[in-house]
Amino acid sequence: MTLDEDTSYQCTYMFLKHYLRDYVRKTFEEGVIPSLKKVLTILKEANEEMYDALSFIEIPTFCVSWLITLFSHILTYQKSA
Secondary structure (H helix, E strand, C coil): CCCCHHHHHHHHHHHHHHHCHHHCCCCHHHHCHHHHHHHHHHHHHHCHHHHHHHCCCCCCHHHHHHHHHHHHCCCCCCCCC
Protein backbone atom coordinates (compact mmCIF):
# COMPACT_ATOMS: atom_id res chain seq x y z
CA MET A 1 0.00 0.00 0.00
CA THR A 2 1.33 3.44 -0.88
CA LEU A 3 -0.04 6.63 0.63
CA ASP A 4 0.57 10.27 -0.10
CA GLU A 5 2.54 12.27 2.49
CA ASP A 6 -0.47 13.81 4.24
CA THR A 7 -2.36 10.52 4.53
CA SER A 8 0.80 8.77 5.75
CA TYR A 9 1.23 11.40 8.44
CA GLN A 10 -2.41 11.07 9.53
CA CYS A 11 -2.17 7.26 9.67
CA THR A 12 1.03 7.42 11.70
CA TYR A 13 -0.44 10.02 14.05
CA MET A 14 -3.56 7.93 14.69
CA PHE A 15 -1.50 4.77 15.19
CA LEU A 16 0.72 6.47 17.75
CA LYS A 17 -2.23 8.12 19.47
CA HIS A 18 -4.21 4.91 19.89
CA TYR A 19 -1.63 2.11 20.13
CA LEU A 20 1.65 3.59 21.29
CA ARG A 21 0.44 6.60 23.29
CA ASP A 22 2.13 5.53 26.52
CA TYR A 23 5.42 4.72 24.80
CA VAL A 24 5.97 7.98 22.93
CA ARG A 25 6.06 10.37 25.84
CA LYS A 26 8.86 12.86 26.35
CA THR A 27 11.12 10.52 28.29
CA PHE A 28 11.65 6.80 28.81
CA GLU A 29 10.74 7.30 32.48
CA GLU A 30 7.35 8.83 31.60
CA GLY A 31 6.44 6.41 28.85
CA VAL A 32 7.93 2.98 29.34
CA ILE A 33 8.98 2.62 32.99
CA PRO A 34 5.38 2.54 34.36
CA SER A 35 4.54 -0.36 32.04
CA LEU A 36 7.71 -2.20 32.98
CA LYS A 37 6.83 -1.90 36.66
CA LYS A 38 3.36 -3.31 35.93
CA VAL A 39 5.04 -6.37 34.45
CA LEU A 40 6.60 -7.11 37.84
CA THR A 41 3.16 -6.89 39.47
CA ILE A 42 1.75 -9.34 36.93
CA LEU A 43 4.79 -11.59 37.28
CA LYS A 44 4.31 -11.74 41.06
CA GLU A 45 0.82 -13.14 40.56
CA ALA A 46 1.69 -15.45 37.69
CA ASN A 47 5.04 -16.86 38.81
CA GLU A 48 6.14 -15.95 42.30
CA GLU A 49 9.39 -17.89 42.05
CA MET A 50 10.48 -15.91 38.98
CA TYR A 51 9.30 -12.69 40.62
CA ASP A 52 11.43 -13.44 43.69
CA ALA A 53 14.45 -14.00 41.46
CA LEU A 54 13.94 -10.73 39.56
CA SER A 55 12.32 -8.38 42.08
CA PHE A 56 15.64 -6.91 43.22
CA ILE A 57 15.82 -5.04 39.90
CA GLU A 58 14.44 -1.54 40.53
CA ILE A 59 13.62 -0.82 36.88
CA PRO A 60 12.90 -4.09 35.07
CA THR A 61 14.42 -3.22 31.71
CA PHE A 62 14.91 -6.94 31.08
CA CYS A 63 11.26 -7.13 30.04
CA VAL A 64 11.25 -4.42 27.34
CA SER A 65 11.37 -7.18 24.73
CA TRP A 66 8.40 -8.85 26.45
CA LEU A 67 6.31 -5.70 25.93
CA ILE A 68 7.40 -5.42 22.31
CA THR A 69 6.48 -9.06 21.72
CA LEU A 70 3.08 -8.66 23.36
CA PHE A 71 2.42 -5.56 21.29
CA SER A 72 3.37 -7.31 18.07
CA HIS A 73 0.63 -9.87 18.68
CA ILE A 74 -1.97 -7.10 18.79
CA LEU A 75 -1.23 -5.97 15.26
CA THR A 76 -2.72 -7.81 12.34
CA TYR A 77 -1.37 -7.79 8.83
CA GLN A 78 -3.82 -6.77 6.16
CA LYS A 79 -2.79 -7.57 2.64
CA SER A 80 -3.59 -4.80 0.20
CA ALA A 81 -5.37 -5.65 -3.02
